[in-house]
Amino acid sequence: MDTLFNSVCSSGGFCDxxxxxxxxxxxxxxxxxxxxxxxxxxxxxxxxxxxxIGFVSAVVIRNVLYPLVIALVDDIFALPGSWLAVVIDxxxxxxxxxxxxxxxxxxxxTTFSNIGLAYLFGIGAALAIGGALSGLLVPQLTATMxxxxxxxxxxxxxxxxxxxxxxxxxxxxxxxxxxxxxxxxRVYDTITKGxxxxxxxxxxxxxxxxxxxxxxxxxxxxxxxxxxxxxxxxNLI
Amino acid sequence: xxxxRINIGVLLRRQLIPVGIALGVGxxxxxxxxxxxxxLDSIVGVLVSWGAIVGAFALLLGLANLGMxxxxxxxxxxxxxxxxxxxxxxxxxxxxxxxxxxxxxxxxQWVMRYLYQPLEASFLALLVFFIGSAVYRALRIxxxxxxxxxxSAIVVLVGSVPFMAVVSPxxxxxxxxxxxxxxxxxxxxxxxxxxxGIIATGLRLLTxxxxxxxx
Numbered sequence: 001m002d003t004l005f006n007s008v009c010s011s012g013g014f015c016d017x018x019x020x021x022x023x024x025x026x027x028x029x030x031x032x033x034x035x036x037x038x039x040x041x042x043x044x045x046x047x048x049x050x051x052x053i054g055f056v057s058a059v060v061i062r063n064v065l066y067p068l069v070i071a072l073v074d075d076i077f078a079l080p081g082s083w084l085a086v087v088i089d090x091x092x093x094x095x096x097x098x099x100x101x102x103x104x105x106x107x108x109x110t111t112f113s114n115i116g117l118a119y120l121f122g123i124g125a126a127l128a129i130g131g132a133l134s135g136l137l138v139p140q141l142t143a144t145m146x147x148x149x150x151x152x153x154x155x156x157x158x159x160x161x162x163x164x165x166x167x168x169x170x171x172x173x174x175x176x177x178x179x180x181x182x183x184x185x186r187v188y189d190t191i192t193k194g195x196x197x198x199x200x201x202x203x204x205x206x207x208x209x210x211x212x213x214x215x216x217x218x219x220x221x222x223x224x225x226x227x228x229x230x231x232x233x234x235n236l237i
Numbered sequence: 238x239x240x241x242r243i244n245i246g247v248l249l250r251r252q253l254i255p256v257g258i259a260l261g262v263g264x265x266x267x268x269x270x271x272x273x274x275x276x277l278d279s280i281v282g283v284l285v286s287w288g289a290i291v292g293a294f295a296l297l298l299g300l301a302n303l304g305m306x307x308x309x310x311x312x313x314x315x316x317x318x319x320x321x322x323x324x325x326x327x328x329x330x331x332x333x334x335x336x337x338x339x340x341x342x343x344x345x346q347w348v349m350r351y352l353y354q355p356l357e358a359s360f361l362a363l364l365v366f367f368i369g370s371a372v373y374r375a376l377r378i379x380x381x382x383x384x385x386x387x388x389s390a391i392v393v394l395v396g397s398v399p400f401m402a403v404v405s406p407x408x409x410x411x412x413x414x415x416x417x418x419x420x421x422x423x424x425x426x427x428x429x430x431x432x433x434g435i436i437a438t439g440l441r442l443l444t445x446x447x448x449x450x451x452x
Contacts, residue, residue, distance in 0.1 A: 005334070005344040019351030026352070030359035034366060046323040048356040053324070054331025055340070055353060057300055062339030064293040092287040096294025103301055114255040116291055117450035121442055122259035123266055123288035129439035130270035136432035140425050159414075163422045170426020199426060204382045206423025208389025209416055215368055215390075216397050222362035228355070 024233040027225050068093070095119050140167075169199025170206075256445040263443040389415055 009015035029044035072089040075082045099116035101107040144167050147160040173196040179189035230236045262284055269281030307321040315321070331352070334344040376387055395401055396412020441447040 005342075005347070009343065009347070015347060019347060023351045023355035026355050027359045030356065030363060033363060042320055043323060044356060044359070046320040047327050047352070048360065050324040050327030051331050051348065051353045051356065053300065053303065054328035055335055055345075055348065057296060057328070058332045058335035058345075059340045060293045060296050062336055064290060066339075068290060088283060092290035095287065095291045096297075099291060099294045099298055100301070102298060111251050111254050114251075114450050115258055116294065118255035118259040119262055120288065120291050120295060121450050122261070122263035123285065123291075125259070125439040125442040126263040126266035126270070127285070127288075128435050129267055129443075132432040132435035132439070134270070136428055137436070140428050140432070144425060159418045162418050163425070166419055166422025167425040167429070170423045171429050173426070174430050199423075200382060201385050202419050202423035203427065204386040204423070205389040205415065205419040206421075206427070208386040208391075209393045209420035210424075211368070211372070211386075212390045212393035212397065215365065215394060218361055218365040218368060221358050222365050225355070225358050225362045 020232055024229055027229060165195075166199065166202035169195050170202045171199065172196035173199040173203055252445075252448065252451055255451045256448060259448075259450065260443055260445060267443070389420065393420075 026044055026047065029040045032038045032044075033041040068089060072086065072093070075085040075089055079086065095116040097116075098112050098114075099120075101110070101113035102117075107113050144164055147163045148157070149160070172192050175192055175196055177189075179186055227237075265277075266281050266284055269277050304325070307325050310321040311318050311325075331348055334348055335342075338345050340349075372390070375383060392415050393412050396409050396415075401408040438447075442449075
């Protein structure tokens with residue numbers, strides 16, 4: 001397919017010109033939504049879905065499943081010396097096929113059809129726990145503790161203290177516990193509730209900053225698309 | 238009232254085998270992330286690569302499901318039939334163009350550059366208008382939280398404009414302070430909660446308390 005594509009597009013100009021016109025048309029189709037939800041906008045959204053599905057599935061099949069099948073065939077031809085490699089190649093295929101059994105009504109609820117899913121959940125949960133511990137929890141806690149360490153600038157300690165108060169407050173903002181009856185429990189509840197309310201303020205500041213970054217990114221995308229239409233397509237600027 | 242009969246053998250087989258697989262594989266991979274040992278590392282490497290392969294099969298399952306859904310729509314001559322035909326046809330064309338090279342060939346690059354990228358960028362650009370209307374509606378709620386939200390958004394937005402440094406150096410400095418102190422604290426608190434939530438959910442899955450794979 002690539003050879004065919006290269007032979008058609010070898011002259012360079014035609015495919016690029018066709019691409020620019022296609023991209024411009026698709027951009028305009030998407031922007032028709034500003035008028036209202038039109039048939040043209042739905043064509044663009046269907047094309048986005050179809051393109052994404054086709055691209056991802058082709059890449060996954062070409063880069064993950066195809067090499068596996070090639071390796072399996074090679075290992076089968078090298079038997080009996082390569083029995084371990086054959087088993088290592090076959091086991092994930094068995095797990096994958098068990099997953100595909102979910103498509104058949106007769107096998108949907110069987111133990112075999114659950115094995116692949118259980119494997120995915122097991123691996124996913126373990127990687128998620130490891131990632132959350134080493135990628136989120138420990139670095140964030142470490143950074144929060146380091147922020148209160150004495151630093152050069154005289155006002156930096158105040159910022160560090162604010163970060164600690166805000167971090168704990170934002171964390172306590174999601175505390176939903178019924179207070180106990182004892183006096184110390186009520187005092188503890190009042191303190192944590194107050195701190196949590198303060199933390200909600202920090203969360204809102206964070207959301208505001210995130211929204212501003214989001215707006216900046218989206219405006220950049222809009223400017224990029226308008227520039228593409230006016231420069232690459234219409235050659236006006 | 239007659240109690241339903243429970244077949245212990247079937248129950249054990251249905252629950253025990255999937256839970257055993259999830260628990261066994263999960264614990265090996267989890268331990269492998271914190272203990273450095275060459276044998277364990279190679280076992281974890283094989284298990285994780287199998288996970289990628291099973292994930293690819295999961296994608297095939299999703300594709301088959303999607304195909305059946307759209308085929309059903311087309312066969313029923315649903316009102317959405319033209320869009321289903323478009324989705325299936327564009328997916329097939331792109332699939333055939335990309336498959337031979339796997340994303341690195343000239344055809345794949347053409348699809349990415351002139352089909353996917355403009356569509357994605359246009360959809361992202363379209364969000365500017367919806368964010369604008371959402372912000373307007375949010376600002377109509379007059380609470381102290383929304384006031385903080387609006388002030389923070391305005392300070393960061395105005396401070397991000399390069400020209401503002403010429404007007405006053407305090408504006409970019411204020412933006413830097415908001416991003417690096419209160420906003421950082423808020424995000425950090427949320428991230429700590431997210432991390433604890435992930436760990437709790439993962440442990441519930443690994444210990445078999447939650448068994449979404451054996452329902």
